[in-house]
Amino acid sequence: MVSYKDLGFVNTRKMFEVAMKNGFAVPAYNFNNMEQLQAIVTACLESQSPVILQVSKGAREYADQTLLRYMGQGAIEMMKRMAKEKGLGEIPIALHLDHGGDFEICKSCIDSGFSSVMIDGSHLSYEENVELTRKVVEYAHKYDVTVEGELGVLAGVEDDVKAEHHTYTKPEEVEDFLKKTGVDSLAIAIGTSHGAYKFKPGQKPEIRLDILHEIEKRIPGFPIVLHGSSSVPQDAVETINKYGGKLKDSIGIPEDQLREAARSAVCKINIDSDGRLVMTAKIREIFATKPEEFDPRKYLGPAREALKQMYIAKNKNVLGSAGQAPAIMALLK
Numbered sequence: 001m002v003s004y005k006d007l008g009f010v011n012t013r014k015m016f017e018v019a020m021k022n023g024f025a026v027p028a029y030n031f032n033n034m035e036q037l038q039a040i041v042t043a044c045l046e047s048q049s050p051v052i053l054q055v056s057k058g059a060r061e062y063a064d065q066t067l068l069r070y071m072g073q074g075a076i077e078m079m080k081r082m083a084k085e086k087g088l089g090e091i092p093i094a095l096h097l098d099h100g101g102d103f104e105i106c107k108s109c110i111d112s113g114f115s116s117v118m119i120d121g122s123h124l125s126y127e128e129n130v131e132l133t134r135k136v137v138e139y140a141h142k143y144d145v146t147v148e149g150e151l152g153v154l155a156g157v158e159d160d161v162k163a164e165h166h167t168y169t170k171p172e173e174v175e176d177f178l179k180k181t182g183v184d185s186l187a188i189a190i191g192t193s194h195g196a197y198k199f200k201p202g203q204k205p206e207i208r209l210d211i212l213h214e215i216e217k218r219i220p221g222f223p224i225v226l227h228g229s230s231s232v233p234q235d236a237v238e239t240i241n242k243y244g245g246k247l248k249d250s251i252g253i254p255e256d257q258l259r260e261a262a263r264s265a266v267c268k269i270n271i272d273s274d275g276r277l278v279m280t281a282k283i284r285e286i287f288a289t290k291p292e293e294f295d296p297r298k299y300l301g302p303a304r305e306a307l308k309q310m311y312i313a314k315n316k317n318v319l320g321s322a323g324q325a326p327a328i329m330a331l332l333k
């Protein structure tokens, strides 16, 4: 058993407390490799934002859960050193299991030093979801690890599970779910979806902020999470297609709607696909314009820099988390 506290991570409790009070959302960015991790951590340090590093099932299969945990730990040390060098304050970093599918995987992450886990029982019946989530909360809270549950089903692909249509969260269920499970935050389905194809051309890109507000009214002050919140930057899609890619037309979640959600009870916003698009666009551009290059650092380096700039812009303009790290660090002392 390794405690996340000994590794330098923090759970999400104080992050969400400040996010709720100051009207922003903590970024939850997925990582699978070193370049993504470096981009996330340096962007958040430079913009003084708290950050939740997310590890999905796909990431664990690709890069190995143990290695990712050590990389996260290494990122803490890197952040501390860089903060000193740049004369910046340290930032709070959580290591979070994204879409934990069963009790065993949540336990294994908690035991190996994750500070936060998601138990995703959204595809189960309500009763089964309650039971599974409650069991994870009971275990996690023994170690002060925070737990995210989910009610409602997002359309799109979530690891191996594919849902054709949204099943919006039912506001009348949330109070009972929180009471029975004891979760620390709740992911809801209000029209966001995973992946790069969220709305079809011609479709109005709109999330159901009315459902969010209805939920907020029933559980005031409780941290809400939005998955599937990439905005699908059109310049990245165009660059990918210009240099040989074949992405279909797609529209993501408008950034102004995410900003509005972040000002309300939404305290955590998950973004993965936008990073994939920005990295791929830069790598394709370099392969096409500098065909003589074969050193991975010459294309992964610029891709990492583009990714970092994207995260800084998200923190400043969309989530509103830039500049909020000191308020959280003060509470953690």
Ligand code: G3H
Binding pocket: 030, 056, 057, 058, 059, 098, 099, 157, 158, 159, 194, 195, 272, 273
């Ligand atoms: O929930 C979806 C995340 O973007 C993770 O995706 O399972 O392909 O790593 P992944």
Ligand code: 13P
Binding pocket: 030, 098, 099, 193, 194, 195, 196, 226, 227, 228, 229, 230, 231, 270, 271, 272, 273, 274
């Ligand atoms: P996107 O696919 O919209 O980036 O969503 C990521 C996510 O929800 C990870 O859990």
Ligand code: ZN
Binding pocket: 099, 194, 227, 228, 270
């Ligand atoms: Zn998700």
